[in-house]
Amino acid sequence: MVVLRENMCPGLDGDLVSGLRAVGVKTVEDLVSSNIEDLARRCSVSYKALLAIRRVLLAQHTAFPVSGADLYEELLSSTAILSTGNTSLDKLLDSGLYTGEVTELCGGPASGKSQVCFSVAVNISWRLKQSVVYVDTSGGMTAARLLQMLQVETDNTEEQMEALQRITVFRLFDVYALLHCLYELRGASLQQAAVGGGSVKAVIVDSVSAVLSPLLGGKQSEGMSLMIQVAFALKTMAKDFNIAVLVTNHVTRGRDGEVQPGLGVSWSHIPRTRILLERHEHTSTCSATLIKSSRQPCNIREQLDLNT
């Protein structure tokens, strides 16, 4: 997998790297899987030195087993459940958004996905005093609406401004920009954002399907690969930094007119929890149905009011 470079580990100097390359050993994988005795003879280096290098490289590149008890300890100490501020939604989510997991809201146009995202962002930033990253891929993010929601919660202008300050908005309109953003966030911004009061506890992508769906279908295979890359980046970010990730998705209609979440079967494995939103016509309420969950029975239904 990884290309052999100088000083990757003690004893692996420039001469040795070029010597190995001359006999066709370019990557760590090549070195580890080749016959060391044979390799030592062909490169005329000491068998012991090569064996030591192999041991170090293996240690550097293998995954370590962790006991379930330790994992459980870690889970208890690091997982947070972020209340969405809406009791019906919290009921479906088993008391809120779990950090380390990807949660998905799907629904048709104007079903209230963005409104739920706004209210989750406001609640986490105002009530829980944590930072939120909001990735907007349709240009629909409206700070005036966030302010409106905050005004229902508090009259204190200073608190409102502080809460808005804790929400970082990225407006990205293609998949590469989204990937770049996610990897940049992993790199530096998450720690930086932590300096400005409250660490980033939630990343909201509204909507993930807007950037992915133009890539899918037809004869292009690249789209699928990019979708998996986005999924992988979101999942590992959620896990590694203990972040609750909330994404929105569109819905499609099956042959009999039944509603199903968009982006196909491969994507359906990515979110741990999925909620389907359906707007009641000519009202400001929508019904939310739990369609995938690892903690609760599916198909529980709750009513949400989008006006508050």
Add this chain to the structure above:
Amino acid sequence: MQRPLSTLPLSSAVKAKLVTAGFHFISDLMNLKAPQLSREAGVSQQEAMAVLAELEQGVPPPSMSALQLLQKEAELQSIITFCSSLDGALGGGVPLGKTTEIYGVPGIGKTQLCLQLAVDVQVPQCFGGVGGEVIFMDTEGTFVLQRFAELAAAAVTHCSLLAEDEEQRVAMETFTVDTILSNTYVVRCHDYVELLAELRLLPSILAARPKVRLLVMDGMAAPFRPLLDDLSARTRHLGGVALQLAAVATGHDVAVVVTNQMTTRLLGGGRSRLVPALGELWGHALNIRLHLHWEGSQRLATIAKSPAHANVTVQYQISSDGFRDVDQSHAAGAK
């Protein structure tokens, strides 16, 4: 966690060569020079340079806090529609920096509203307007110049009656039918290829004409009609169009207005209903959806989708002057 090379915007052929040569992550390419990369991965010098250049574009994507966004929204005005009840429902008019879709049955006044907005965007700032220019993309030949000049003349007369102070009188000298016409750039798109090409050119056109504040795309469905036998291709193209329009709206502080027609969805059991054309996915694409419809002999506008406005229905009329409020006495009489 390392970033895989496959997440970079490179051609798949180059990516495949890099992966075969053992380069999987961005960190594998650190400290490499183009000649060395070209030799080791078997790509051409130019390709190697392109790969390395892509890596150097490590600038973090632009972000802002919601507070900064709020300030920006406050600075951005809206384009008034000359129909005060619709302006009220939309919080001041059609907002800059957002994408808006107008849909409705034929003859309801979609194009009239577009023409009206194309005039209104040019109302000088001292009259509470935006004082901008407009790009009008016309896919069905609906841009009728005589009607546009009529609306422009009505708007000029309206403003000249309002002019009170010196500043407004000076502004009126440059707010004439002639200037309105010369600040309107009409692009006639005959099919979707022309439309997609025009969208690709838009960022550079907008950079050259920084005063453009409104992009109208009248008739979104028509150019994509040839693709009706390949609906998945249409959906893909439209998804891309939606992203480009959103990027134009937010990146250049332009109001994007798109019109769409209605189509029939069969519900089974012999029932059917009218829904906006272009499919379900397109419904997500634009920020605000405005539904124009009839109720008896009244024309009504309903905000069907908006991130910031309630779903309100208001009445409007189309007079010889353009898109207007319903005359109060007349409305009372109709009730």
